[in-house]
Amino acid sequence: RHSTVGLIGLGQMGNGMAKNLAEKSTGKVVVFDMNASAMDALTSKYPNVTAAKSAEEVAEKATTVLTMLPASAHVEQVYKGLEKVVDANHMLIDSSTIDAQVAAQVASRMLEKQALVFDAPVSGGTVGAANGTLTFMVGAPSPDAFEKTKPVLSLMGKNVVYCGANGTGQVAKLCNNMLLGISMVGVAETMLLGAKLGMDPVLLAQILNNSTGRCWSSDTNNPYPGVIPTAPAGRGYQGGFSNKLMAKDLGLAMKAAKDAQANPALGTMAAQLYTQLSTTKDFESLDFSSVFKWLAEHPSN
Numbered sequence: 415r416h417s418t419v420g421l422i423g424l425g426q427m428g429n430g431m432a433k434n435l436a437e438k439s440t441g442k443v444v445v446f447d448m449n450a451s452a453m454d455a456l457t458s459k460y461p462n463v464t465a466a467k468s469a470e471e472v473a474e475k476a477t478t479v480l481t482m483l484p485a486s487a488h489v490e491q492v493y494k495g496l497e498k499v500v501d502a503n504h505m506l507i508d509s510s511t512i513d514a515q516v517a518a519q520v521a522s523r524m525l526e527k528q529a530l531v532f533d534a535p536v537s538g539g540t541v542g543a544a545n546g547t548l549t550f551m552v553g554a555p556s557p558d559a560f561e562k563t564k565p566v567l568s569l570m571g572k573n574v575v576y577c578g579a580n581g582t583g584q585v586a587k588l589c590n591n592m593l594l595g596i597s598m599v600g601v602a603e604t605m606l607l608g609a610k611l612g613m614d615p616v617l618l619a620q621i622l623n624n625s626t627g628r629c630w631s632s633d634t635n636n637p638y639p640g641v642i643p644t645a646p647a648g649r650g651y652q653g654g655f656s657n658k659l660m661a662k663d664l665g666l667a668m669k670a671a672k673d674a675q676a677n678p679a680l681g682t683m684a685a686q687l688y689t690q691l692s693t694t695k696d697f698e699s700l701d702f703s704s705v706f707k708w709l710a711e712h713p714s715n
């Protein structure tokens with residue numbers, strides 16, 4: 415069971431991660447998801463992948479157990495089950511994006527069982543998960559323990575970064591996504607204003623991308639339709655990173671800010687805007703660059 419890797423949660427991200435484990439791991443892979451068809455899709459394709467009947471069974475069959483679940487409550491529930499079966503042989507890695515405090519709390523309970531436990535949220539999205547090019551931001555009980563995560567995480571990602579104590583992986587992730595949300599709103603407002611003032615949007619983007627305004631939201635995921643033909647804006651904002659997920663991550667950032675008695679003004683505004691988009695019909699599943707379309711349709715906002 416030491417050479418077996420377990421993965422719980424086979425959704426948009428977990429499915430791609432499981433494929434990379436199945437294709438690159440030298441041992442077996444054991445998976446569990448509440449949705450049986452998510453498991454069937456993998457077991458029918460890969461002879462080295464088997465389906466478990468529960469999260470606990472995954473930890474009985476594998477000493478390395480990854481989780482890729484929607485939110486804090488799912489991780490707390492699954493970890494409650496795992497607590498019954500883990501021991502000093504286990505290495506538990508949660509890659510879900512969750513509340514940093516919850517990550518630290520579940521970690522401390524697992525450490526009491528002598529298991530090694532890590533928060534390792536990712537950036538890179540579904541494309542990174544499918545291609546095995548994710549970045550893992552890892553909170554670990556110690557730097558030495560962190561080193562032990564590299565062989566397995568490298569099967570699914572190109573960067574594995576040590577962030578500090580348990581919970582700091584989540585802190586890095588939510589800080590990055592708060593800046594991402596803010597920068598996207600900033601680029602959307604900038605492109606809207608420039609176009610309104612008569613500037614050619616393609617030329618404006620070129621200038622921004624070679625000037626001090628350059629950022630990923632402008633040079634890779636520009637929200638103005640057609641400026642970057644391959645970006646979601648060029649296909650009606652389909653695919654990409656949804657407003658719903660951005661709203662979730664900004665909600666976690668706001669919770670963490672409150673815990674730290676911080677009050678980030680722009681982060682708060684971005685969180686409000688994305689909460690609005692995530693609850694507006696026809697917007698919730700669009701890429702988060704669709705904030706451009708929303709702002710264009712609500713000029714007085």
Ligand code: NAD
Pocket residue numbers: 422423424425426427428446447448449452469482483484485488491492509510511512536537538539540654655659662
């Ligand atoms: P998803 O909803 O597609 O998948 C979650 C999976 O977990 C589902 O298959 C669901 O059936 C399963 N699940 C839920 N509760 C379970 C339980 N108790 N036991 C077993 N399985 C259970 O979500 P996703 O898009 O794969 O995202 C997973 C995590 O990764 C989230 O925390 C998300 O914020 C984060 N993330 C997502 C992206 C992205 O682009 N989708 C990017 C970076 C990070």
